[in-house]
Amino acid sequence: MxxxxxxxxxxxxxxxxxxxxxxxxxxxxxxxxxxxxxxxxxxxxxxxxxxxxxxxxxxxxxxxxxxxxxxxxxxxxxxxxxxxxxxxxxxxxxxxxxxxxxxxxxxxxxxxxxxxxxxxxxxxxxxxxxxxxxxxxxxxxxxxxxxxxxxxxxxxxxxxxxxxxxxxxxxxxxxxxxxxxxxHLPDTGAVVPPEPGERRHLLFLGIVRPYKGVDVLLRALAAGAPGDVSLTVAGEFWGGTAELEALTAELGLGDRVRLRDGYVPAEELPGLYAGADAVVLPYRTATASQNVWLAHEHGLPVIATRAGALADHVREGVDGLLCAPGDADDLARALEEFYTPGTPERLRAGVRPVDxxxxxxxxxxxxxxx
CATH class of the missing domain: 3.40.50.2000 (Glycogen Phosphorylase B;)
Structure with a gap:
């Protein structure tokens, strides 16, 4: 050419x-x-x-x-x-x-x-x-x-x-x-491989808008994840945090969910990933996203919906799990499956950074x- x-x-x-x-x-x-x-x-x-x-x-x-x-x-x-x-x-x-x-x-x-x-x-x-x-x-x-x-x-x-x-x-x-x-991933400095063992913690990262399905994730966390598993939702909350705070309280998740409002600069990403077992992408709809590759760059498996191109970069049962978009019950099923004994470490072992x-x-x- x-x-x-x-x-x-x-x-x-x-x-x-x-x-x-x-x-x-x-x-x-x-x-x-x-x-x-x-x-x-x-x-x-x-x-x-x-x-x-x-x-x-x-x-x-x-x-x-x-x-x-x-x-x-x-x-x-x-x-x-x-x-x-x-x-x-x-x-x-x-x-x-x-x-x-x-x-x-x-x-x-x-x-x-x-x-x-x-x-x-x-x-x-x-x-x-x-x-x-x-x-x-x-x-x-x-x-x-x-x-x-x-x-x-x-x-x-x-x-x-x-x-x-x-x-x-x-x-x-x-x-x-x-x-x-x-x-096109942000430069976060040297990637530190995750320490062995489970953190009993999940991470959602990115702008929080209705189509991202964080409300679906909260309902699934209450229904399907073991009671000692917690969640951090980190990113800019368009429209504020009040609605999700109310849902968190309604579901009895007040001591298990942290809503971290505000843009996450690149230098803070390694710490957030290091504290999680998996990244969860509960999108109702999607086009294309870097979040699967970014999680894999930091050694984490991904639990994602089959929305848009998200599923194209997750190998089901190898480096992540998939579920139906907008379906809290199916996401709850995936969270429960993820925390079956040995599964977090097995999926983490299957993660490979993208070339x-x-x-x-x-x-x-x-x-x-x-």
Missing amino acids: SPARVALVGPVHPYKGGGARHTTELAHRLRAAGHPTMVESWRAQYPAALYPGTQTVDEPEGEPYPDTRRELAWYRPDGWWRAGRRLAREADLVVLTLFSPVQVPAYLGVLAGVRSVRGDRTRVVALCHNVLPHERRAVDVSLVRSLLRRVDGVLAHSADQALLAQGMRGAGAGAPVTAVLPP PAPWWADYVERLLSA
């Missing part, structure tokens, strides 16, 4: 989380594959009212990408158009990384700027981390549809997401390319083909 000049439009440090890590790692991988790459990032990505968590962090969670501009702002439409005109002159391919419909107006402005300079000669691809939000509004559909019908190509992270994108693009549009979201290289090589190739 001949080299292509690529411009990625998306979040990088100081923005936090998987989205910023993915954009940064993708830029590094594209350059390593011989494609000159630049990043057009944000100085203000979302209005604070639309993102209740902390948007930025002080320390980067991976190696920053050097050829990066941070000039886009959600409140400066003139800057969107100017960025598009600049990218049209500098790139053969512009990649718009879509996480939320809130980004669509800015991306339409960037796209208009690209087209004003080079027409269709600079290709524009929408890289959809989520085609639509898990918890969506009617306006979300119309916003995303307006973008997907104007770009030259779409990359999605699962067959279901590609099908959704195809329906929104309409008849006659090119089929979206599907690529598995590759590993990122082949996943990224395939991803880069598929992105460029889109």
Whole structure:
């Protein structure tokens, strides 16, 4: 494949989380594959009212990408158009990384700027981390549809997401390319192998929103896990902790559940993993997630639902257990099975860290083909 000049439009440090890590790692991988790459990032990505968590962090969670501009702002439409005109002159391919419909107006402005300079000669691809939000509004559909019908190509992270994108693009549009979201894990320092023995403790890690199913996990913990097993729920609670605190008290779990509200920086992750027997991912719905690979990187098995791509990275009975999404009884069954004698250590022995290289090589190739 001949080299292509690529411009990625998306979040990088100081923005936090998987989205910023993915954009940064993708830029590094594209350059390593011989494609000159630049990043057009944000100085203000979302209005604070639309993102209740902390948007930025002080320390980067991976190696920053050097050829990066941070000039886009959600409140400066003139800057969107100017960025598009600049990218049209500098790139053969512009990649718009879509996480939320809130980004669509800015991306339409960037796209208009690209087209004003080079027409269709600079290709524009929408890289959809989520085609639509898990918890969506009617306006979300119309916003995303307006973008997907104007770009030259779409990359999605699962067959279901590609099908959704195809329906929104309409008849006659090119089929979206599907690529598995590759590993882009935070740099947590040296990984310490877990000590032998059981902790009698489980961990949920990540933003806490209804679709993540933490309420299902609490009900399953009360019904299926042995009485001496506890749980930490660590992450930003969108909407606060009051509802889950009430459910914890109602289920009689007050002394077994810790709700740790707030973004978890990379340096705190090893300690959380070291104190747990397994990570539990009780999602009702999912697209793609790094949480299975992140747990395996720290030597922990995973108990997950068969939602989205979660089950694709769990080997049932080897390095984790699976259950039905949104089903507290089935998750309770999995927790009970996990704590049968010898099972935690057997599953932990089956855990293997992921090798990122082949996943990224395939991803880069598929992105460029889109």
